[in-house]
Every structure is written in structure tokens, then in C-alpha cells.
Amino acid sequence: MATYEQLFENNRKWVEEKKAGDASFFDKLARDQQPDYLYIGCSDSRVPANEIMGLEPGEVFVHRNVANLVNATDLNVMSVINYAVVHLKVKHIIVCGHYNCGGVRAAMIPKDMGILNPWLRNIRDVYRLHKDELNAITNEDKRYERLVELNVQEQCINVTKLASVQQSYVKNKFPVVHGWVFDLHTGILKDLNLDFDEILRGIQEIYNLTGSEE
């Protein structure tokens, strides 16, 4: 485990390594960011966003919270998505969950978690929406894994409910929303292959905020 002082030493080494690879690395970094991706993932320390996608600084705009939730009353995630879509004009929004997610696990336990209750409620709501499918899975570990996937799916749907996302997509055909799950045991990213157009069509009857009749 690195000590606190060690972190600054690590930073100095990182600066040297980057400069050795590209002398103008930090000059380029200091210019405007133009990432193509917005990544919304879990705060879990074992899921480092840039690293698992092989992306360098400047290539991905990142938001992380417990269990990668997209809640319409969370000013933080709403601001991140709005800035990424309206100003950075990202082409893809990725919601990435992970198996062995403590937040999802906690939501499966019927217990008063104090301050965490309203946050975990979002995941309990996902369970309620998919109760029949989940309760039909007798193996508890498999049910837990499926809830991780369904949570990602529902958060992707929450992203598509946003006016900024819908309006940009109608106009530009981006951003496209993707749902992924990271497997801690293998390091592999799994694409849930959600059909973004299908999701958008499915919610438009109720959540159409594009200002059009369609």
C-alpha cells in the first residue's frame, strides 16, 4: 500500500514517463479537452475508468458514483451529462457497472442503511421493475449478477430520458448510449448490446422531450 508521501513521488515519476514518451504531452493536455466519450461508472476503486478502456488523459469525460446511478434529482450527474452533451458534444455515453458491486449487493439486503437508503432506493426500484425475471433466478449469485446488468440497462434508459440527450440525437445522431459491465475476475468489459434506438422509441410515448410530435 502506497503511503501518502509516496503519491507525490508516483506523480513525479508519471510526469517524467509522459514527457519521455512525448515531450509536448503536457502542452497538448493544457489545451481544450475534446473527449468523444462520457463514462458513467461506479466509484469502486477496482474499476479505473481510463485504464480498463486503454484511454489517455483527455480522451474520456468521467463521472463515478456508488453503483453508477443516473438519478434525475442528482444535480451532479445531471450537470455532467448536460456539459458532456451540450458543450463537449460527446459521441458516446457509456454506463458501466461491474459484477461484485457493493452498492448493488447492499440494495439486495432488506435492511435500514441510514443515509444510504435514498441512494439504494434507485437500485431497489430496478429490482421491483424486473422482479419476475430476478425472482425466477434461484441461484443468488446469478440473481445478483443479473441485477447488476439490469441496473446498467435502467440507468441507460434514464440517460435517454434527458432532454439534452434526445435533442442532440434527433439533430446530430449522437450521443449513442451504451451499457457495459466490467468483470473483476477477468478484467473483461462486456457490452450488453442494448439497442439504443429501440430504447428511445420505447420511452418516447411518455418521455419525449424533443419538442416534436414524433
Ligand SMILES: [Zn+2]
Ligand atoms: Zn460498484
